[in-house]
Amino acid sequence: MCQRSLVIEATPGGADYHIAEAAHIVAEKPGGPRGAVDRPADIDGIDNLVLLCPSDHRMIDKGDGRRVWSRRKLLQLKRDHESWTAVLASRPSTPAAGRHTRSGPPGPGDVIVVDGEPYRLCAERAVHRDVADHTEGAYETAVHSGGSGTWCQGHVYGEGATEGHAWLRRSDAPPGTDGLRAALADEAALLLELPPHSGLPSLLGLEMTPQTISLVTAMPSPVTLRDRLTRTRPLPSHDELTLLAGALPRLGDALGALHDRGLSHRALSPGTILMPEPGTALLRDLGLAATAPRAGEKDDLHHAPEQAAGATPPGPPADVHRLARILYELITGRPAGRRGRHVAPSVLNPAVPARCDGMFLRALDADPARRPPVRAFVSSLRTAIETPDGRRSSPDRRY
Structure with a gap:
């Protein structure tokens, strides 16, 4: 065989x-x-x-x-x-030097072979953490609950035929003892089912053994949306907002491709949205799209209300809320409020057109049914930013 x-x-x-x-x-x-x-x-x-x-x-x-x-x-x-x-x-055999051979989880600098391809773990400083309390860009490991094994995730670089940046997630635990193992397998299957889209991740490698499962997806660049918009100043200028506006349609259409199938990412954060070049934004991974939604599934900085509590399972509207929170924070320098109290973005950053204020108000609505579809939200934001009306909000305006 x-x-x-x-x-x-x-x-x-x-x-x-x-x-x-x-x-x-x-x-x-x-x-x-x-x-x-x-x-x-x-x-x-x-x-x-x-x-x-x-x-x-x-x-x-x-x-x-x-x-x-x-x-x-x-x-x-x-x-x-x-x-x-x-x-x-x-092919000549790949040299064993530098490969992960020590006991315990691999670490920065080690090489992990997945599906016949070598990937070197990149050592990056951990600054921000994502929805699952994992570092956004650095490589990290942790022990599974109950001590059944370890998992690790992070930025790697392909050194074989798949040369380039990639995102690796790996679970080292026997089948049936780790929910992450099943989640990674389900995400791989979903990646294969989804039609190709420039804003969605593509599968580079999947390897399953009785003890481990490793999933590698392409990552054109490790630069994130947060990196682009906070690199030079606390608040983005109008030129930076224009670049952001140009990147939104591809991102919105990628999320819309999930929504069209009744799926949702539900784990968006500034570090899970990649911006390999100005004017281009795409998803680093599929988040929780391969996992059945449930009320109360997440309670993090950017969660939608239905993700923290309530009887309504989160779905596509949760992505709209999360995306609005991320964009609000990046363009104003502060997180959006809860319970319907947000300072208008145009007040906190004069470069933001006043026409955007109502768009954020609707996208941040506590009621999922009142939020706009993701494609409509990003399209309206792009139009407002690229064709500002010149009006400014009063300094004490709230909504």
Whole structure:
């Protein structure tokens, strides 16, 4: 049996996506796995290939509805896989120096191999923490609750065929003892199901063993939205706000792509929104999109009211609220208030057009039903910032 990661090109010229593990089955043996059924006419027949879902190793070459793969597609995948196996066999072995071999969790400078590719852990100073109380950019490790194992996450750099910045999350715990393990597998499956989008992360590698699961996603740059807007001064100037406005549509459409499927990120923070270049914003990961929402799931700096308490499970409106809180904080230098009391953004930063005030008011509404869709919110903000009306709010205005 040959078992190796299988990738396909999502679109012509697009990025490659890991879709399965492939196992070649020799069905000619009467006692083989498929020996009791009709044998293929040749060794390259479809019945000699089993595709296994990377999240739970179910066969995906047989089944109902979307799980049915055409004969032509399966043969194409088989040829691609066998070509890759031949290339892999011809490669020189990767030097072992610098790889993580010591006991305990890996640390900065170590190399972790995921799906055959080496990734070096980057050492960065931990300053801010995200929704799950994890550092936004630095590499960190922690012990699972109950001491069942460790998990780690952070910025890595691919040193093989996937050369470049990436985001790694890894859980070292036996199956059934760690919810993060299942969450990472579910997120990988969701990444493969979502249509390609320039604002969404792309899967670089997934590796599962009886003890660990590692998930690596592409990260064009470790520079975040917070880094861009707080680099030179406490409050963004009009020029910086204009760059932000130009970046919002792609970000809003990426979140909208999740919302269109009834999903939501629900873990947005200034460090989970990447800004690799001025005017470009995208998601570092899918947050909690692969996890079933529940009331009271989060209580962090940027949480929506329904995430902290209440009977309504959080959904797409929670992303609108979180995004509004993040943007409010970045453009005014202070967090938005709670319970409907916020100083108008144009009062705190004169570079913010007064037309934006009401937009933030609606997006920060405590009632999810009264918040605008995310695409409408970012579109209206962009229009207001790029075409300011010149009016200013009175110094003591509140809403």
